[in-house]
Amino acid sequence: MATVINDTQHVEVQARIADDRWLMEPNAFEALTGWTLKPEGMCREDVCAPIYRKEAVLSPDGMVDLVEAAQVIGMTAVADIARRVAALGASAAARAESMTTLQAPAFTLPDMAGKPVSLHDFDRRKVLLLAWSSW
Amino acid sequence: MQEELAGHGLTIIAVAIDSDLEAVKEWAAHAPELTIVIDRDFTVAEQYGIVNVPATVWIDETGRIVRPADTAMADDRFREFAHVDSSVHHGQLRAWVNDGVLDLDEAAVADLMERPSxxxxxxxxxxxxxxxxxxxxxxxxxxxxxxxxxxxxxxxxxxxxxxxxxxxxxxxxxxxxxxxxxxxxAGSPGYRLATGREYPGDPKPA
Missing domain, CATH: 1.25.40 (Serine Threonine Protein Phosphatase 5, Tetratricopeptide repeat)
Structure with missing residues (x-):
């Protein structure tokens, strides 16, 4: 098993490490990202992103390269192959686009007692996010 | 501030951009009245373009960002070091919560969001x-x-x-x-908006 850290959680996934690549079965990649490998590319709902660099994105036996495939679907992935931990997040372009809409991104984070708190819990109120830290 | 403005429809969510749960708990104990959540992976910091702390982002009743991440001090404890006058932000916040007054239009807010490379x-x-x-x-x-x-x-x-x-x-x-x-x-002063920023050498208010 291996761990992928996405924007909301740590997900245990099946990954095959071969030739310094983090390879996943297409259905495992789909479970992780919501994107399905089809003949026309990586698809979600009615959108398909073509795969221009097939050799980079897919292994000869049809496995999906996480780091390469992330770019196809507008995301960024960093993989620590040896330690079997990867992180998957938005691409810079996707983040920039989301910021341009000025729509406040939804989030759910634990409070001090471990209870999840969502931005949506405060719908129809003005909210001040106060970012702070101990450092 | 929370007590004063909560009755006027403001909720403060204090997001600890911090991976050290114990350290956060220690600090949080000083502000039991606040809703405090912990962002260990800095995901909210990333989504809202928060590039330094302390900072605030304002979100209106319809879920739109009306003021982008900017330095905001709770008080003037760090004024000698950070050269930020906390009362400027506080005044703007009261004007928004009480009277709906905003000093930035949507285009300005969108422009000031910190887009990542x-x-x-x-x-x-x-x-x-x-x-x-x-x-x-x-x-x-x-x-x-x-x-x-x-x-x-x-x-x-x-x-x-x-x-x-x-x-x-x-x-x-x-x-x-x-x-x-x-x-x-490197020209990365922490935020572009710099509310209440004083520059060293500026005359200090009496």
């Missing part, structure tokens, strides 16, 4: 891996990823300052002050 996004992912490795007790692994993150985003305050504790460095010690110098020299 591809390198910064990569640095943020390396930092997430570092936190996971640190949790497992793999301190060397964590430091490798923090070092890569620092190379990718040498002037991002959240990445650089936020990594000091995991590197076992005093977050308010000499290395922090070196870092402040490096960031300022």
């Amino acid at each position: 591809p390198e910064l996004q990569q640095a943020r992912l390396h930092r997430r891996i570092a936190v996971a490795l640190h949790d497992r007790g793999d301190v060397d692994g964590a430091r490798e990823h923090l070092a890569t993150a620092a190379e990718l985003a040498p002037h991002d305050w959240v990445i650089r300052r936020g990594s000091l504790p995991m590197n076992d460095v005093d977050p308010f010690g000499a290395q922090f002050l070196d870092l402040v110098g490096v960031c300022l020299e």
